[in-house]
């Protein structure tokens with residue numbers, strides 16, 4: 001066992017990684033050359049859900065004492081990820097059955113670290129992404145505790161949503177790895193069920209829904225890296241020791257299968273990376289297909305309503321003296337709602353430094369323009385978007401983004417970054433850079449400065465200039481007349497017509513609403529330094 005410190009967290013402490021390596025090789029490059037798998041276990045992203053912290057310590061101790069470390073798997077453990085939250089002790093999870101005290105969900109900046117993987121607001125995120133991109137695990141596990149309905153299971157499981165996961169990996173996880181984990185856990189006395197997210201609130205009888213972990217989540221981010229990912233969710237109302245031992249058993253089973261299938265898993269990861277390097281079209285958002293469901297056996301407790309001691313009104317309760325087994329519907333088919341074809345390359349102006357920083361952290365291969373260069377390429381104008389009225393995780397998220405692709409010549413500067421889309425991390429590149437991505441940098445407000453207009457005109461002055469423009473440019477006059485014929489609101493508004501002329505004049509602000517990352521769609525020779 002060797003401990004490594006990475007970066008720092010928002011509370012000023014380094015993030016410690018525990019590495020368990022039977023061959024005592026602790027160099028990630030050599031480990032890859034030896035065709036061993038790396039399994040990364042993360043704990044305490046939500047410190048109020050601490051089973052994984054305890055279970056990992058027990059697990060590491062037992063493997064070291066009993067000399068049972070696997071031959072083909074190097075196990076990396078982040079004992080406590082949200083150190084800042086873990087130091088903030090209390091009883092903030094009021095519905096949870098122990099332990100006696102535990103940490104708080106938010107970190108020192110009150111961020112939920114399990115929403116921070118794309119926007120990277122916390123230093124914790126930089127440290128963990130450095131670990132992921134240094135050790136390049138094939139499998140990732142994030143240990144949690146659930147909320148929600150009551151039922152008989154101690155542990156529920158989220159796996160990377162299969163329709164969002166790389167199809168080569170999805171084939172293996174859905175047909176081999178996941179069924180085997182369910183089977184083994186049942187033998188251990190901890191029968192599992194997929195995470196119970198109700199189709200209708202806390203009522204599992206109405207069916208459960210597969211969890212969609214978009215890239216803001218740990219396992220959504222690792223899915224972009226073609227890392228097979230699981231989240232354990234132990235049930236909050238079960239005794240703490242059982243929750244810890246269930247987590248322990250899950251890790252033991254995951255390691256055992258990884259040990260057996262290490263060569264296969266390594267090969268599948270490589271194939272998935274190659275497939276993504278050549279992939280042309282990428283999903284940017286997904287939605288549940290409510291017409292598709294299969295069935296699943298569910299062991300719950302009868303629920304009913306009784307009179308509330310607080311309000312005197314009816315309240316929900318689960319009757320643990322009435323367990324039942326039912327067949328319920330399991331909705332777990334997602335379809336892509338928006339897709340984008342990748343360009344040959346993206347050009348990112350160096351002004352957008354945080355993106356360059358995040359791309360470097362993720363080992364994205366980038367070139368830099370050798371000289372100032374005017375390029376004919378495709379730019380997006382942001383046509384429309386909605387913005388949340390209140391902040392979420394420190395941001396006013398944009399959704400329903402519409403883009404108008406426009407071919408134009410744009411000048412870029414020496415040192416601007418070129419990102420070719422022939423990389424294993426294409427999903428991360430495209431899903432963050434395409435503004436319509438559910439967790440794109442645009443959605444997370446990285447580009448809000450382009451949404452404000454810098455210059456304008458005084459109507460009484462511009463009226464004369466615009467009249468002159470229309471007289472000298474019959475084509476512009478025709479364009480205006482055509483638009484007026486199509487759009488009665490334009491025809492009836494003097495100011496809208498004046499603005500139309502402005503927008504189509506040489507005075508208009510070309511960078512207003514123009515998404516600054518360029519898309520090179522045609523073969524273009526670039527001089528890079």
Ligand SMILES: [Zn+2]
Nearest residue numbers: 046049144145
């Ligand atoms: Zn959690």
